Amino acid sequence: MAELNYDDFKRRINIQDLLIDAGYSLNRRDGLRYPSYVRMGSDGKRVRGDKFIVTANGLCCFQPPEQKNYNVISFIKEHPNLFADYTPGMNTDRLVNLVCNRLLNNPMTERSYVNLGREHTQKPFNINDYERLDFLLGAFESQKPFYPYFKARGINLDTQKAFHNNFFIAMKEAKNGKTYANLSFPLRKPFELGRIVGLEERSRATKTGKTIYKGMGAGSDATNGLWIATPAGTPLNKVKDVYWFESAYDAMSYYQIMKDKALATKETNPKESKKIIDTLDKSCFVSTAGNPSVHQYKGMMNQTENANHHLCFDRDRAGRMFAFNFLVAKDNANYRTSQPEQGVMVIDDRGEKYYTDISREDFSLEETIRKLNLNMLMKPNDLTDYLKTLSKEDDLMSGDMGFLNGKTSKAYNRYESLAEEYSSVSGTFSIPMCEEDLASMRKDLNKAYNDFKEAFDKSYKEYQSSPKVIYEPCAPDYKDWNDQLLDKKQYTSENIIESAIDGIEGEYTEQKDGHEEDRTQNNEETEKIEQKHHFRR
Template sequence: MEKRDPKHDDILQRLDIREVLIEAGYQQNRRFGLRLPSYVRLDGEGKRIRGDKFVVTQDGKRCFRPPRKREYNAVSFIREHPQFFPEYCEGMDTDDLVELVSGRLLPPPAGELRELTVEPPDREVRPFDIMDYEVHRFDPKKRATQKKFYPYFTYRGIDLRTQAAFHRNFCLATRKRDDGVRYTRLSFPMVLPKEEGKIVGFEERERARADGSSSYEGNAQGSDMDEGVWIASPAGTPLAEAKHVYWFESACDAMAYYQLHRERNRELDKAVFVSTGYFPTTKQMRGVLERTVPARQHICFDRSTAWHDSAWRLQQEICRTVREAIVETPERKPYLDSIPDGQDLTEGEFYLLPKGGLQESCIRFDSEWEEAMSMRSSGLCAPEDVQDQINTMNRCYREYREKLREFLGIDREHDVDFTREEPDYRHKSWNGQLLAEQRREESVGQQQEREESAEEERQTRLGR
């Protein structure tokens, strides 16, 4: 008879067996049918493991493994399959495991919210120390090392090729808490830009759900979130030698961006990818920029308003970094002082520029810009005429910028060079876009399969 604990009644009411199966590393087998959904496990190559399947009952409360012998609800499944959950350690009471897993998957009951929001007692947080962790690494040449990463990457849509490209820059890190519970998380080492070999924290993710989300996204205790950043390059390009730097709010988004663009942009392997782990701090931005001013900075934060603000702050830091490298002279100072803080070098007062070439070049560019904008907005000009004017405007800008650099004493390599890249307007993040594109491809493939099957059936009937 199944062990019963009154404390688990609430868990049974609130915890979906399908959610438990997904957390245990299973995924829905869409071909099995819709009336009784089934969940299967895949091997390291993404192939279905035969005989490892659970079918959800019609009421959606329980599951069973065919041939039908025993049904499990959310609680009994956790109890009898403890090895599937990161909270489990050998010898642990399975009732404690149920409470830990459900506590992670479920929001707290309304009555507990007040208690949970009370400020924790002041205590000193030890600085991050990688020696506190057992680390498991991904080896592109050894399949056995790769299998453990499957539940962390598969539902995020990140394939083995992308994992292999970034294998130096992620790991599975296991830590034992003071209460004896062991937990493992997908971890991305954070380093100081000036000391790339010194790990000062982890950007962490738990295993992904079927929709690509994670029940935990954060950073390891004691991580240096003020200066530490995740820095990665598929080709191993050092930060100081980067020609292109790509900025993201998370390492998973950086890997998703790479996977989305790797076929169209072969230079991505040589690029350097940076994750700030959350909203970027001034020290994070400065630390990277001071070593990569000659590189083109690609600002790839997501589409939310908060991240638009972060992109603007990063642009300002790029401009400040270039501005501070310019040597002030009596001739340059009046113009430099007129540039608003964090603005581009062209934003100063034009009349403070020297005459005899530079000031006139600035006026010419402004005139051509106004003409191009007027032609484009009027709707009265032929597209080819508008494009001709835009080409003229761009040529005038390049001439003006070159003269401005000469006046300010900076070369082309050390000038401001950045671009803003965002996910497709339908998606908030790069990882969200990757998953959506994979779902679209899967849907197209399934439709083709249905059409081919229908055609085969039609040909069979005609043959008869």
Template sequence: MIDEQTFADYRSRINIKEVLEDAGYTFYKRDGLRYPAYVGLDNNGQRIRGDKFIVMPNKNCCFQPPQIKLYSVTSFIWEHPQLFDEYEFGMKESALVHKVCQRLLNIQVEHKNRSIQNSIARNKPFDIKEYKIERFNPKDFESQKPFYAFFKSRGIDFATRCAFQDSFVLASRTTKEGNSYKNLSFPMYIPGQPDKCVGFEERGYPHKDGSARKGMATGTNASEGVWIASPKNTALKEAQRVYVFESAYDAMAFYQLQMRQESGLDKEGRQDLKEAVYVSTGGNPSYGQIQGLLKAAPQASFHLGFDRDAAGRVFVANFIDIANKRSIVAPENVPHEMREFMESFDKLPKTTKELLDFDDDNYDLLPDDLRELYLTFDRANDLALEYHESHFICKEDKQDAVDKMRMTWKDFKEAFLDRLHLQEGQNLETVNIVRELPSQDYKDFNDELLDKKQFSLTDVVETAFDENGMDLTFERQEENEETKHHGFKR
């Protein structure tokens, strides 16, 4: 007789390394063997920056730096369902854990270092062409009806839907087994690359209690991709304010709450909200997502609307830490051919104006093309000064010399800043970060919109972690779900 396995059995019998490999991660030897690292690969076999899990020594768990949250064998599967072949739309997480773990217990894991080719095959990149897309049209009632239940259950009103109409779709797909499903989907893009959708943040059809499946579409690049939206279609590179949340629902709820404040917003305040850019990381913000946002919107202030809980505070701390370490013109962060020039500064400049006010002796450290542009300006500048001092040059020729000098400086300045991916007038020293919190007693902005006062910050802080830092929230949730589970036996 074969006994039914419990989640505790799985955690004691299965190594977290096997789970990571099964999820498509590849052992990364360069990080050493004492703290084994497993990395995600793109469809070219290259590492995806920020998509790395570190296995804890003497513990059967892993974490994804820079976050401190630890995953066990079962909680990793629970929180990353889309990484496993057994997952199907609508499947309960507890059932998925049983299926994946039982398969792993019945196979002999012989090859610990999954090959790049196998990893690529297992991680087929997202392809939007595999989906049938339906869009929301504020002027067409029939196009609006399929979206109603998704947004009604979340309290998102018609005006907010219209404001974000270009940033959500209904996406339908039929699997190779013939199963069809449809989700409210929020397209994700790599910051700075607005022309290629790299995945969907998904929300399933709501149940009677308002709950719904949430996750990512198969193949989504969640390590770099984010949902990006703006009521006025402001490009990320032009945004003055970027609001960052853990979900698209939270972003839309925040916008709606701000627009209907009892005190009222003036015309300028409402315009600022409409011109801002709203971002969702689709869950835990990764290093790649944060770096991408900082690089794509260097001039923006970042308003962090992460949840009012222990994890939300960690996300804010991680964002601030990455932003503070990212000196835009530090030698290690600039193109290789510009590093020697940047190292010539005794103190890194704070603005592009200071950056361009370098000593003439330093121009020789510039790349050949920029050095030639600078020398062209320098010759034009000398000629303009010579003409200005001469009593034999007519006024028109003097002005022509000044115009040429200004034009050559403009050519050099634009090429110089473009090489460093900078914009004129940019602050190079700090990133302005603002914490946006939901009102007291609400976990997130969507709960506040729904007036769901079911959150105690003290309870979360006291119960979320054990003495070793292991996140117990999902372990408890798993065990509760497990008691309801029947029929899965090894």
């Protein structure tokens, strides 16, 4: 029998069979459309957080919340301890050979793994692999090809012009000889804006308004790369507001909604209208192109430390978790999050677990972070912890002074020490002191109090003007900002996981909006994917 190679293994072995061999069981609670596999503990109960979800094409799996996909080969190589064939120090190619041949009931000769050849690894993203069409201001012919992409999304020409430097049509020749094209939003690292490290891609919409393909360019660095757009070209270290979204379409929709609101007041309040529009143009709009990573969060925070960060993620369970994870990353907290059950976010703090229902309409991010001692300030402040202890919101002195920090705490401690000392010598039963000494102590005490009050007032002023995190999802009746722009009411908040890169399924994980693209079933449109996806000049 001819020796089998990696391509044979990937073609002939089902990823679900491999997961079962590794000790996982089908989790029937999650349904069968996108099967998930969980590990059972010795007590017969599920091991929380240890779950793999099979991707849409059935060839790969991933472990949420991470985006990394595993095929048959990479799963074995990165999880060798899950297989009985493994012994410490074993060559992973040898292990792949043993496991796969065993699953295929294929007898193997000694050391046949030497002839396997290596698994094909995806090459890094290279923008030179694409031909591109740019949207040029003042050149209407260059703008016409973009119409079918933006029309179905309700994004008007003025908004396209505002972001014209931040998208293009990328074309690539496939193995079948046809040239495929997608509206592409370039991904860049916040600290290296001059280099494109990937593409967030969208195909043209069908006649029913359905987008056939949404994904990323092959080899895209989705861990570090972001779509970063500043309409006025403001440098990142100068922007005052950063707006976070899960897609570039949502970012452009938010911009258009807010600008239209400002223009509606142009006649009655022209100065305020102009101020709002100028602020929008000088702001930074960011798309994570799906599930955000800690590296994306921190990379942008490091470059925009003086900016407010507006969390405009989708109004669904995943979007709420993304907002919470942003705050965890900001504060370098030890919390880990998961969604083992529908609607429930589990927050694990080194073994201690906190449960919150993030599917509730009245979900409050602020309430959640208060319980976990996180905060909405981008930078720590002397009063950050203290202000949480106020017994009366209108009385800034009604908090627990033990929660003061920094210079304010030091100033208060000195005042408190002098106050105790003065009280001990000026009371009814104290040892008498001359009036001159008491006057001197009162003077020192008054100065200490004034120093404390000055430090407190300065810290409070800094607190009020300090950059903050602002939770800003779309209106309650919608799932995301593009739906709000289109006035498309929310039907479900289900998150459906799909995989696609450059129109080829099975290579990359991204988030697909269940209600947005699956509201209708149309087999005819599915059969016309190639025709609709193909770019015609």
